[in-house]
Amino acid sequence: MRTSDLPQMRSLPLFESMGESNFETLMQAAYLQTFPAQLDLITEGDPADFLYVVTDGCVELYARSNGRETTMALVRPVGTFILAAVLKDAVYLMSARTVQKSRILLIPSQNVRAAFERDEAFARAIVQDLAGCYRGVVKEHKDLKLRTAVERLANRLLRYHSEQGATGSLELPYDKRTIASLLGMTPENLSRAFNTLKPYGVDVDGAAVRLNDLDGLVTLAKPNPLIDDRGT
Amino acid sequence: MRTSDLPQMRSLPLFESMGESNFETLMQAAYLQTFPAQLDLITEGDPADFLYVVTDGCVELYARSNGRETTMALVRPVGTFILAAVLKDAVYLMSARTVQKSRILLIPSQNVRAAFERDEAFARAIVQDLAGCYRGVVKEHKDLKLRTAVERLANRLLRYHSEQGATGSLELPYDKRTIASLLGMTPENLSRAFNTLKPYGVDVDGAAVRLNDLDGLVTLAKPNPLIDDRGT
DNA sequence: TTCAATCCTTGATAATTGTCAAGCCGCCGA
DNA sequence: TCGGCGGCTTGACAATTATCAAGGATTGAA
Structure with missing residues (x-):
C-alpha cells in the first residue's frame, strides 16, 4: 500500500x-x-x-x-x-x-x-x-416477511428518492435484475410490479424513474422507519 | 437482585x-x-x-x-x-x-x-x-430467499432432529402457528407442507414428529451448513 | 453497418402461497 | 358431564409469484 x-x-x-x-x-x-x-x-x-x-x-x-x-x-x-x-x-x-x-x-x-x-x-x-x-x-x-413484492418495490423507490434529494425523480442505482434479486423477486415480476405502480404515478424509462404522485405512492407503500430508514 | x-x-x-x-x-x-x-x-x-x-x-x-x-x-x-x-x-x-x-x-x-x-x-x-x-x-x-416453504420446513425438522439427538423422532419446540410464522408461512400452509412431507416419511402427531425416511428427507431438503448450522 | 449478445418486457401458463369458511378435537372450567 | 374455547386441519377459492417462450431495444464489436 x-x-x-x-x-x-x-x-x-x-x-x-x-x-x-x-x-x-x-x-x-x-x-x-x-x-x-x-x-x-x-x-x-x-x-x-x-x-x-x-x-x-x-x-x-x-x-x-x-x-x-x-x-x-x-x-x-x-x-x-x-x-x-x-x-x-x-x-x-x-x-x-x-x-x-x-x-x-x-x-x-x-x-x-x-x-x-x-x-x-x-x-x-x-x-x-x-x-x-x-x-x-x-x-x-x-x-x-411483512410485505408483498409491489410494496417492497414501492418502498425501495421512496428510499432511493429521498436518498437522492427528493426531487420528484430518481435513478435506479443498479441493474433491474439486481434490484429484483435484492427485493426477492424475478426480473419478470419486477417489470410487472412497475406496471402495477403506474397508476400511482410511477413512470419508468430505463434507469430513470419519475414519481408523479408521491402521496398516492406513500399511501400504497406505507413506509415504516423501522424497516426503511438506514443508519438508525 | x-x-x-x-x-x-x-x-x-x-x-x-x-x-x-x-x-x-x-x-x-x-x-x-x-x-x-x-x-x-x-x-x-x-x-x-x-x-x-x-x-x-x-x-x-x-x-x-x-x-x-x-x-x-x-x-x-x-x-x-x-x-x-x-x-x-x-x-x-x-x-x-x-x-x-x-x-x-x-x-x-x-x-x-x-x-x-x-x-x-x-x-x-x-x-x-x-x-x-x-x-x-x-x-x-x-x-x-433461497427455499420454498416445504424446503424450509424439511430443513427445520432436520435441524430439530439433530439438536435433539438424532433418534429418529423429535418434538416440535413451539406451537405450530409459531413455527409457521418463524418459517414465513401461514398455519394453513404449514399443515399442507407437513402433508407434502408425508411421502418422505414424516409422521406428525401433535408436537411429536417421526422421521421414517431420513435419506429421502435429506434428498428433498438439501440441507446447507451455511444456512442450517447454528453456532458457526 | 451488421451481427450477436444482453437486458428488459410481455404473454400464456403453472406453481405456490394466502384467504376464508367450516369442522374436528382435546382441554379446561362450570 | 357439558359447553365452549383455542389450536389445528381441510376444502374451495383467490391472489401472488414463478416459469417458459418469444420478441423488442440497446449496446458493443467485427
Missing part, C-alpha cells in the same frame, strides 16, 4: 479514532487494490482471511443454495463486508463480486482481531459497524 | 471472563425478574433502555408492519436480545414477549455501554455474541 493512500484510509470512520501506531501496524499488513468489474472476490464457505473495505466502486454480496442465487446486499463506499466472519474466525456466509471497477482495502483477519484487542477506539468503531450491519439485515428480513 | 443469584449470572458466557469489580458494578445496576407467559416485554420503536438476557424460559421476538405480524426469532437460555439497539443507543427493531414463564436479567443500556468501554473481556464477549446474532439473521434471510 502506498504511503500517499494512507491519509485517505485514516479518514475512514472505522480508523479515524484509533491510535496512530496501531493504525500504522494495521496498514502495513493491508493491501489496497483495484479490481475490474464482475470479478469474484470471495466465495461463501471459504475461511475468512481478510476484512474488506470498499473505498471506491461497488460490491455485490450474494448467496447460493441448490441451483438458486440471490443478492443479499450491495456495498458502496465506505462500507465493510464480512466483518462478522472475521471477528468469529469463521467461514464466509456470502460470496462477493465487484459490480463496477472498485478499489478495495484488504486487511488480514488476524491483524483486525489483534487491533481489536489492542485499540479500544477501533473496537468501538468495529462494534458500531457490526451493530449497524445487524440492524440492516433485520430490516431486510422484516421487509421480505 | 439477590446475592444468591450472582454466581449463576457470573457463569454465563457473556460475563465469565470479565473483571470482578466490573461484573459487580454491572450486576448492582441490573434486575433479575421472573415474568409470566405471554407478557409483552418490549415494543419495537421504543428506545433501548435495557439489555435482556434470558436465563430461564423462552422469549419470542416479533415484528409488525401494516396489519401483519411475523415471528423473527425465539430466544432460549442463555441468549441475549436487543444487543445491537443497546450498543447503538437506538430504538428496538423488534418487539418481545415471553412464550412461557421466564426469568430474565435486565441490564440498563448505559451500564452495558460503560462496561463495554471499561472491560476488554466483556467487549470481546459482546462482539462474539453480536457477530453470532448477525450470522443467524443472515442465515434466516438466505433460508427465506
